[in-house]
Amino acid sequence: MIIDSKMDDLLVKYLLDETSIPERTQVEAWLLENARHQQYYDQIRTIWQQSQPSAEPLVLDEQIAWERFQQRIQKPSIRSIPRFRGWLRAAVVLLLLGISWQTYLWMTSAELLSVQSGTQPQSIILPDGSSVTLNRHSSLHYDKTFRSRRVHLAGEAFFSVQRDPSRPFTVEVNAMTVRVLGTSFNVKQTDTQTEVLVKTGHVEVRRQPYRIDLRPQEKAIVPADERKPEKLKIHEDLDTYYHTKTFVCRQTPLRALVRTINEAYGAQVRIARPELEALPITTTLPQLPLERVLEIIAHTLQLKIERQGNQFLLK
Secondary structure, three states: OOOOHHHHHHHHHHHOOOOOHHHHHHHHHHHHHOHHHHHHHHHHHHHHHHOOOOOOOOOOOHHHHHHHHHHHHOOOOOOOOOOOOHHHHHHHHHHHHHHHHHHHHHHHOOOEEEEEOOOOOEEEEOOOOOEEEEOOOOEEEEEOOOOOOEEEEEOEEEEEOOOOOOOOEEEEEOOEEEEEOOOEEEEEEOOOEEEEEEEEOOEEEEEOOEEEEEOOOEEEEEEOOOOOOEEEEOOOEOOOHHHHOEEEEEEEEHHHHHHHHHHHHOOEEEEOOHHHOOOEEEEEEEOOOHHHHHHHHHHHHOOOEEEEOOEEEEO
16 A cells, blocks of 8 residues: 555654644545554554554654664664654654565454444444444444454444453544443544543543543543633433433423534424523433424423424424
8 A cells, every 4th residue: 555655754753743734634535534544553553563662642752762663573684764853753664564564464463344324324343343333424443353442433433342450441533532441331423522421430532631530421622723611510421322212301401402403313403592492401302203292392391393495393
């Protein structure tokens, strides 16, 4: 597989978390274009990480990492070179990786699997027994051997992870990582942010230089730009509707429920007056046909439904 040199440079910057927002968007779009692209990047990251002295953030000591990398790829004729600064040094590493790529791929015999959902959610079981429910128009990539218990997500998914203290489970999404031992949680990626919601257990969310620890009924909101992530306590269970097939509301504002319904059904439901948006609702709604769900909401809150073509108005 031939990779453009400009993309190689971007992959280096992405690996070191030094890309701008447009560059990060370009790399992530490229990774999703082809399963081989993701496999190429995964192998680069694996070799570079394994060449370093510890699992600490990348390039803690560049000289040690460089020397260990030379030993790993078994190139005795290459002498130690002077240090470079920033990602230019890593670009040299990537050039060498490009030479050794086919050899390393043959040695590991890794095969990247890709699962994509269409217009309906899709559930899968991973090789370690963990289960994943992909929301509509989402995708998951992972190594067939699954030795590292690492997946790459685009879109939204609910994870129920089998506990294995010796092998943490890692989700990579939107230039950040979600790391767990055994738990259930939801990850939702949009153009502007990534949300991580914990149902059970303990989850660690990292995007350099930030780290957030989450417990049940806590959510992290990580902006796609350089702004600081936010940690929230939540009460409703609307985020996982596509997994549970229910809308669970506990004093939930009507506007939040309507927003979720529009997402779930691809509908156009609107609230007629601003003062109605904050109306609290406590109920559990199964995912019935849209008209039936709206009837229950209207009856509960003593509202009326007006249909205008493909739109529904709560008033």
